[in-house]
Amino acid sequence: MSVLEVRGLTKRYGEKVAVEELSFTIQQGQIFGFLGPNGSGKTTTIGMIFGVIRPTSGSIFLFGGSSREALARGRLSGTLEQPNVYPYLTGWENLQIAAAIKGLDKKLIEPALAAVGMIEAGGREARTYSLGMRQRLALAAAMLGDPEFLVLDEPTNGLDPEGMREIRELLAHLAGSGRTIFISTHLLDEVEKICTHVAILRGGRLQCTGAVTEFTGPKVAFRLRAENMCQLLDAVMQYEFAGNVRRVDDTVRLELTGEGPAALSRYLACRGIYLSELCGDRQTLEDAFLALTSREVPAGMPEEA
Amino acid sequence: MRRALWLEWFKLRKRLATWGVYITFLTLTIFLFGVSFYGARHRGPYWGFPNAWGDILTEGAPIASIFGAVLVALTVSSEFEWRTSRQSIIDGLSKEKWLLGKLLLIPLICVALYGTQVALGATLGCLDTHSPHELFFYPMSTYMTAGFGVLLGMYWYSAVALLISISVRSAGPAIGLTVIYQVFDNIVARTLRGFRLDDVAAWLPFQVHNSLLEFKQYWPHSSPTLDYHWMTWGLLLTGVLWAAAFVVAAGWIYLRRDL
Numbered sequence: 001m002s003v004l005e006v007r008g009l010t011k012r013y014g015e016k017v018a019v020e021e022l023s024f025t026i027q028q029g030q031i032f033g034f035l036g037p038n039g040s041g042k043t044t045t046i047g048m049i050f051g052v053i054r055p056t057s058g059s060i061f062l063f064g065g066s067s068r069e070a071l072a073r074g075r076l077s078g079t080l081e082q083p084n085v086y087p088y089l090t091g092w093e094n095l096q097i098a099a100a101i102k103g104l105d106k107k108l109i110e111p112a113l114a115a116v117g118m119i120e121a122g123g124r125e126a127r128t129y130s131l132g133m134r135q136r137l138a139l140a141a142a143m144l145g146d147p148e149f150l151v152l153d154e155p156t157n158g159l160d161p162e163g164m165r166e167i168r169e170l171l172a173h174l175a176g177s178g179r180t181i182f183i184s185t186h187l188l189d190e191v192e193k194i195c196t197h198v199a200i201l202r203g204g205r206l207q208c209t210g211a212v213t214e215f216t217g218p219k220v221a222f223r224l225r226a227e228n229m230c231q232l233l234d235a236v237m238q239y240e241f242a243g244n245v246r247r248v249d250d251t252v253r254l255e256l257t258g259e260g261p262a263a264l265s266r267y268l269a270c271r272g273i274y275l276s277e278l279c280g281d282r283q284t285l286e287d288a289f290l291a292l293t294s295r296e297v298p299a300g301m302p303e304e305a
Numbered sequence: 306m307r308r309a310l311w312l313e314w315f316k317l318r319k320r321l322a323t324w325g326v327y328i329t330f331l332t333l334t335i336f337l338f339g340v341s342f343y344g345a346r347h348r349g350p351y352w353g354f355p356n357a358w359g360d361i362l363t364e365g366a367p368i369a370s371i372f373g374a375v376l377v378a379l380t381v382s383s384e385f386e387w388r389t390s391r392q393s394i395i396d397g398l399s400k401e402k403w404l405l406g407k408l409l410l411i412p413l414i415c416v417a418l419y420g421t422q423v424a425l426g427a428t429l430g431c432l433d434t435h436s437p438h439e440l441f442f443y444p445m446s447t448y449m450t451a452g453f454g455v456l457l458g459m460y461w462y463s464a465v466a467l468l469i470s471i472s473v474r475s476a477g478p479a480i481g482l483t484v485i486y487q488v489f490d491n492i493v494a495r496t497l498r499g500f501r502l503d504d505v506a507a508w509l510p511f512q513v514h515n516s517l518l519e520f521k522q523y524w525p526h527s528s529p530t531l532d533y534h535w536m537t538w539g540l541l542l543t544g545v546l547w548a549a550a551f552v553v554a555a556g557w558i559y560l561r562r563d564l
Contacts, residue, residue, distance in 0.1 A: 077397070082388070097312060101312070
């Protein structure tokens with residue numbers, strides 16, 4: 001079942017195009033990472049999903065209906081840009097307002113504060129909070145009422161490594177309970193750790209979308225080093241199971257098809273080439289992101305959406 | 306509707322700045338009525354019931370109206386600065402309900418401020434009700450209409466503050482523009498009167514507001530030389546129409562702009 005369906009979404013501010021012809025779908029249970037450099041249109045897109053920014057054209061369907069319906073029924077919740085809280089109210093009172101808007105019981109506030117580790121700080125005014133604490137408070141407000149679909153814009157922004165880990169675990173826990181999560185962030189290793197699917201945005205246009213494994217790729221690429229690198233390169237070029245062979249820094253990089261690294265090592269030893277190093281060279285999401293956002297599409301990347 | 310009102314009241318009463326504005330307003334009102342009361346006791350004319358009602362109902366009304374508008378501007382524009390207006394929509398409040406909350410907040414503020422003023426004036430009036438001096442006693446309906454007219458005038462000015470706050474979305478400029486607006490309106494009115502366009506000038510929004518806060522407008526037959534040309538019901542209707550125009554404009558802008 002599709003939770004979110006975005007079709008041909010475009011937002012223009014005068015001459016400037018913030019988002020152009022964006023289309024993607026999120027299925028139930030997915031943890032969807034939304035990536036892109038600064039100014040790529042991520043926040044504008046999320047604003048349109050929440051219905052607080054009016055699209056110039058295109059349509060958004062949430063659970064088959066409008067975002068307004070999804071918000072009113074408590075099926076959708078989340079955060080947009082920096083945490084938006086009343087600075088003169090305590091954390092508890094801020095959640096009291098969120099609970100009142102959602103028509104929820106005040107009893108739910110304490111568990112929500114506990115889930116983000118804010119029980120002790122909940123009685124303090126939000127103006128005294130650090131950015132990380134505000135992030136946690138905003139996350140607690142978003143989780144009130146257990147929405148089916150959480151949309152989070154930079155939820156780990158301002159958090160220290162420990163805080164990031166806690167939020168990552170919390171999100172993983174939420175995703176494990178079947179909830180669908182849409183998360184926009186710059187932290188690619190975070191996305192790689194917790195997301196199942198990803199979309200990469202650049203200049204307001206969708207560069208590609210797919211499962212995270214499609215971007216990171218299987219472990220079939222290797223880097224080799226030997227005493228005589230020229231001899232190594234020649235031998236590898238002639239190896240029938242090697243493909244995409246190239247020099248990368250002071251190593252030879254290749255992809256194996258059909259045979260494993262043991263066979264390759266044997267093949268080279270038979271030719272008097274003894275490897276000083278052989279290691280797996282897996283493409284990370286960061287590699288894919290940098291390649292896509294700098295217009296270099298490496299081999300094996302998913303097609304543009 | 307009840308939830309929207311509760312939310313606004315909760316946010317209003319918890320804010321220190323609200324109490325700062327209220328205490329300043331209270332101090333000025335005490336000073337204003339104190340001077341009238343003290344002056345009446347020592348120099349006359351008599352300032353007790355029943356003839357103090359006119360002063361109680363309208364003497365401090367301009368202060369109440371300005372402070373009400375300032376409080377609305379402060380409350381509404383801050384929601385844009387903190388982006389809590391946007392977050393409320395994300396939390397599930399519709400834009401219409403958010404706006405409804407603000408429209409309910411305005412009478413709440415008006416009644417609270419005007420009620421304080423009337424209660425304070427009435428308390429002082431009670432202290433001196435046995436003077437042998439002249440008595441001006443109007444029909445009860447005149448006092449009721451005057452009270453309603455002042456509240457309408459206050460609502461009118463707060464509606465202007467709402468429109469400005471929703472348009473500029475920043476507390477400082479919103480409060481500044483709300484206060485400066487009356488100067489602008491007065492200058493335009495004076496210019497029009499200079500061209501002998503008194504009837505046109507009297508229809509200007511802030512001139513209507515000023516008329517609504519004047520007690521003599523609610524007893525037109527008492528003074529054939531009124532500065533304005535309003536009959537009571539015409540004035541009230543014009544006040545309602547101007548207030549409605551500002552509220553509609555505020556809603557139109559809010560519902561169409563991105564948050």
